[in-house]
Amino acid sequence: MDGERFVRGEIRYLDDEPPAECLHAVFVRSTVAHAEIEHVDTASAARVPGVHAVLTGAETATLVGDLVALPDGAGTGAVGPVTVPCLTADRVRFVGDPVAVVVADSERVAGTAADLVQVSYRPLPVVLDIDQASRADAPRIRPQLPTNTLLDGVVEEGRVEEALARAPHTVTGEVHMGRGSAVPLETRGCIARWDTGERRLLVRAALQNPHAFRANLARMLGLAEGDIRVVAPPLGGGFGFKFIGMPEEPVVCALARLLGRPVRWVESRAESLLVGAREYRARYRVGFDRDARLLGLEVTLEADVGALAATPGIGMPGVAAASFPGGYDLAAYRVRWRAVLTNKGPWNGARGFGKEITTLVLESAADAVARELGVGPVDVRRRNLLYREQLPHRTATMTIDSGDYHRVLDMALRMAGRGDRRGPVGPHVRTGTGLAFELTPEGRDPAGGMSRGSETATIRLDTSGGATVLTGVTSPGTGSETAIAQLVAERIGIDVAGVRVVQGDTDRTPYGGGSFSSRAVLAGGSAAWQAADRLRGVLVRAAATRFGVAPEKVEVGDGSYRAEGHGVSVAALAQQVRAFGSSRPGLDSEQLEATATYMPGNLQSVPDPTGRVQQYPTYSYGVYIAEVAVDIETGNVSVLRVRAVHDCGTVINPRMVDAQINGAVAMGIGIALTEEELYSPTGHPLSLGFKHYMLPRLADMPDIELDHIESPSPFTLLGTKGAGESGIGGVTAAVVSAVRDATRSDHRQPVVTPMTPPRVLELVDASTDPAPAAAGPSGVGP
Secondary structure (H helix, E strand, O other): OOHHHHHOOOOOOHHHOOOOOOEEEEEEEOOOOOEEEEEEEOHHHHOOOOEEEEEEHHHHOOOOOOEEEEOOOOOOOOOOOEEEOOOOOOEEOOOOOEEEEEEEOOHHHHHHHHHHOEEEEEEOOOOOOHHHHHOOOOOOOOOOOOOOEEEEEEEEEOOHHHHHHHOOEEEEEEEEEEEEOOOOOOOOEEEEEEEOOOOEEEEEEOOOOHHHHHHHHHHHHOOOHHHEEEEOOOOOOOOOOOOOOOOHHHHHHHHHHHHOOOEEEEOOHHHHOOOEOEEEEEEEEEEEOOOOOEEEEEEEEEEEEEOOOOOHHHHHHHHHHHOOOOOEOOOOEEEEEEEEEOOOOOEOOOOOOOHHHHHHHHHHHHHHHHHHHOOOHHHHHHHHEOOHHHOOEEOOOOEEOOOOHHHHHHHHHHHHHOOOOOOOOOOOEEEEEEEEEEEEEEOOOOOOOOOOOOEEEEEEEOOOOOEEEEEOOOOOOOOHHHHHHHHHHHHHOOOHHHEEEEOOEOOOOOOOOOOOOOOHHHHHHHHHHHHHHHHHHHHHHHHHHHHOOOHHHOEEEOOEEEEOOEEEEHHHHHHHHHHOHHHOOOOOOOOOEEEEEEOOOOOEOOOOOOOOOEOOOEEEEEEEEEEEEEEOOOOOEEEEEEEEEEEOEOOOOHHHHHHHHHHHHHHHHHHHHHOOOOEOOOOOEOOOOOOOOOOOOHHHOOEEEEEEEOOOOOOOOOOEOOOOOOOHHHHHHHHHHHHHHHHOOOOOOOEEEOOOHHHHHHHHHOOOOOOOOOOOOOOOOO
């Protein structure tokens, strides 16, 4: 809807409109990874001209309460809820941990004063990996917890030991996914103002969940929710990185209330790269027969979640475990998982939300089976993917809704076989092709949290024939408001240009979950469609009364309602309802407003008698094929082509779905090849800018071809599924597989991402087949 405004630079992001007389906050951050705070000296900073406040952790604690990372009873072994202070007062747990905050007339002055804050530390041992954190004598990152294991669990179905014992063949493997983050173009930020007249807090913040943020903020500041208005302006990307639960925004709000002046904070790129979102280690053992049928799978999945943050990101390892065994027909599997605390930066969410590691493990195991038996990787998928007739299919944690996995596999293979294949482009270049299947649970309902799987929409029809949609979902820049407007326009029978969508304002919109788990159209669009349907009914009855016919005789379209040769515009009908309403026969209300709340089906929030829960209602999927060129002299990898066929149920806007998959290609390539947050042995981050945190560039993008099928979900109103998290795991796994194919690496070698040039050269050196790979390797091409 707003495409032209985005292109022209007319969209107003958070930092485009700082209020007059705005003060600026800069956080003083720890320079050591693990230490007790002995003393914080703020005297020199407070004397800098233009400084209005310098607050330590202890002082800030009197203004704003702690963040709650996990509620009481979350199974952590802690007594009471697990909390995180906004500014730490006693101990720092990672380089970058905020210990004080400076507020000044300008960001430059605040930064100068922040440099003058002196913090004395008593160093503690630094824990930087899962093995260190798991030792019996390891220092506890959070003394409130009995160990450094924050969360753990088991996802299990069938008799795993028996299945593995009777399997004619087994193979083991390891998968390591390096630490990365979501890295939106726009960083986080917050501008808060205390209205002394209304005694109300007004907040503009670059975040994805404004209603939940307001609820948490009210508790932390001791205010009623109605005393706070939160506006989330258009975002320059979200990807889970702008979930709530980080400490800076509540502190900024407390400072605005304290000082009676607007206070602004916008995160620097270096600050944003302190936050992680994925770092996994998995070990698997898979059993299979001579026909490549999978019989049993055992996985140990561990995540280094860094120092604790109160964000949804800490739940991603559990989601990863619950997403096994993907779309494979596997009756016996067990996944033991745990999230481990270390002295790295904390996690927030990231697009994929843990399911990317699930896909990489499953597809690496499938490739290992193919190599072990000497069969093609396509054969392993054909013999193990669920068939359309088996859906819906129930696992320990999922009821997979609909799809045709084998048809999509065949379509992707045909697509990959079209056109000229690029052979080696130099004497030291090998090409390789990789295949991956990805199942993506979408539309999560995290029961027990402040954001749920349901959504509410209110539609107001005006007498000019236009409609205003008030929705609880927010757009992180993906254009979901356009799809919502399409649904409303089609149902009411008006042009999409006549629909205005209002999002991200807690004073104007119904309570909603905001942006997460690809729910904007799945839940928000369905709620809007239901509300539009109710208004359509009002207009149909008004037209029937006007024409003297039965309502079922009325036809709708092209901005008018027609019957027996007569027609009337939506605007005229709206005026009729407003002016006469129930005074005319057949109409029972003067209302041109309707509200609807929608929750998808296929959810199990309360455990059943077996303890089973299911948090995802829909299951998108796709097949991804990547072709790469590897320079075996330098280790450099070029992704030449990506072919993908995707199914997210009923598609409302094909262009936007294509855009989501194209974005997933870029993110998947980054995870597979370039993106990694590195640390020194002392726990100092080494990747605090794009010179060292290597995002894929435009020149790194391959030739991309996409196709779709539609298998409507039987559990959603419109047959829609989510599309926003799909593709990342599939592209990652396909690119990794292609590189391993090109280097002819032994399948027993661990899979390690990102596959940087030094790691690729290690694969080349360990190769069991030094001969160059042929373009289009056996088993992947048609």
